[in-house]
Amino acid sequence: MPQYMxxxxxxxxxxxxxxPEDMQKAIExxxxxxxxxxNVDSKRLGEDVGxxxxxxxxxxRATDGPYSETKEVLGGFYLxxxxxxxEAVQRASxxxxxxxxxxxxxxxxxxx
Numbered sequence: 001m002p003q004y005m006x007x008x009x010x011x012x013x014x015x016x017x018x019x020p021e022d023m024q025k026a027i028e029x030x031x032x033x034x035x036x037x038x039n040v041d042s043k044r045l046g047e048d049v050g051x052x053x054x055x056x057x058x059x060x061r062a063t064d065g066p067y068s069e070t071k072e073v074l075g076g077f078y079l080x081x082x083x084x085x086x087e088a089v090q091r092a093s094x095x096x097x098x099x100x101x102x103x104x105x106x107x108x109x110x111x112x
Contacts, residue, residue: 004088010102029096
C-alpha cells in the first residue's frame, strides 16, 4: 500500500499560550491519533533549528536553518498508509494538529 508523509507545521509560539491542562489534553489527542491502525511511524523533531546544506561554488556548505519568511516551522511527521491521495487527506483531516492551528502537508513517498 502506498505510504504518505504528513509533515506537521505550526507557529511554536501558539503552544506557549496553552495552560498545563490544555497542553495535557493536546498531548493525549496526539497520542490517540498515533495509535490509528494506518499509522506506520511518527516523530517529533527537536526544538533546535537544524542545519541546511547547500552547494556553494561546487562545495557543500552547512548553515543554521531552515529560515523562511513564515512563522511556521516543521515540527514533526507521521508516516501513514493510504490507497491514494484522497484517502491520505481524509485520514489526515481529523488530526488534532489542525485543531491547534497547525498545517499538514501530505506527500506520497516514492515507490520504486
